[in-house]
Amino acid sequence: MYQTLWDRNRPHFGYTINAHSLYLQAIAEFGVPGLLLLAALVGAVIVGLAMRARGRQRSLYGVLLAAAAVWALHAGVDWDWEMPVVTVGFFATAGLALSPRGRARAGWAPSHNTRMVLALLCLATIALPVSIVGSQTRLGQAEHALYASDCAAASPDALSSIGWLDVRPEPYEVVGFCDLQRGMPRLAIAAMSEARSHDPGSWETYYALAIAQASAGVDPRASIERALRLDPLEPLTREGARELRGASPTEWVRAATVVRAAALKSNDLSIVPS
Numbered sequence: 001m002y003q004t005l006w007d008r009n010r011p012h013f014g015y016t017i018n019a020h021s022l023y024l025q026a027i028a029e030f031g032v033p034g035l036l037l038l039a040a041l042v043g044a045v046i047v048g049l050a051m052r053a054r055g056r057q058r059s060l061y062g063v064l065l066a067a068a069a070v071w072a073l074h075a076g077v078d079w080d081w082e083m084p085v086v087t088v089g090f091f092a093t094a095g096l097a098l099s100p101r102g103r104a105r106a107g108w109a110p111s112h113n114t115r116m117v118l119a120l121l122c123l124a125t126i127a128l129p130v131s132i133v134g135s136q137t138r139l140g141q142a143e144h145a146l147y148a149s150d151c152a153a154a155s156p157d158a159l160s161s162i163g164w165l166d167v168r169p170e171p172y173e174v175v176g177f178c179d180l181q182r183g184m185p186r187l188a189i190a191a192m193s194e195a196r197s198h199d200p201g202s203w204e205t206y207y208a209l210a211i212a213q214a215s216a217g218v219d220p221r222a223s224i225e226r227a228l229r230l231d232p233l234e235p236l237t238r239e240g241a242r243e244l245r246g247a248s249p250t251e252w253v254r255a256a257t258v259v260r261a262a263a264l265k266s267n268d269l270s271i272v273p274s
């Protein structure tokens with residue numbers, strides 16, 4: 001994600017999730033192919049409106065072309081494009097403006113069975129957003145319960161979030177912190193390791209794993225040093241590296257209490273409720 005790249009390479013400390021630029025975020029998260037696909041989409045709209053602006057209704061299409069150009073330029077410097085009222089309106093207007101005019105020409109029409117297959121494929125695309133919504137709803141409940149020290153509610157909600165969508169690291173981190181609260185650091189290591197496997201590029205998963213390891217008397221230095229390399233300007237990774245630099249299990253266990261308390265008070269972890 002863009003946030004991961006920002007944390008690793010930022011020139012100064014600052015909490016950022018999204019890039020201001022749609023195009024920068026696209027290339028950061030989807031690479032060159034993603035940027036090309038986005039450029040093709042936006043470019044098709046602008047070119048289509050520009051061609052229509054040369055016709056009889058040039059005034060109307062000229063206005064729409066100007067609005068599309070403003071949207072495309074503004075999306076490169078600010079995140080208003082994330083607001084449905086702005087972006088849905090842009091593409092809805094573009095779709096109406098660029099739709100075919102006059103009587104439709106005769107052409108291929110899908111058969112009944114083909115239409116059924118296409119309809120089922122469209123319905124299947126709903127599964128992922130529904131899973132994300134279900135997972136996020138449960139995760140939000142788990143986060144609030146965790147920071148209210150109510151692991152009796154946090155753990156089931158986190159497990160439910162995993163049941164909806166098991167590829168996110170945050171629910172595993174909630175389970176891990178609750179395991180630590182219950183005095184079961186070995187189980188916490190397993191949960192934090194699972195979180196790390198789902199997001200190995202994030203400093204947070206290594207940081208959480210280091211806390212669990214230290215709480216169990218397992219050497220956390222490799223994990224906390226990895227977290228520090230992934231985000232050298234993060235106060236939590238700096239404090240964690242300083243506190244967990246001891247050489248004995250006794251020192252690690254004692255320092256883990258300090259580091260864990262700092263983590264649960266911080267607004268820099270993604271599992272902190274907004």
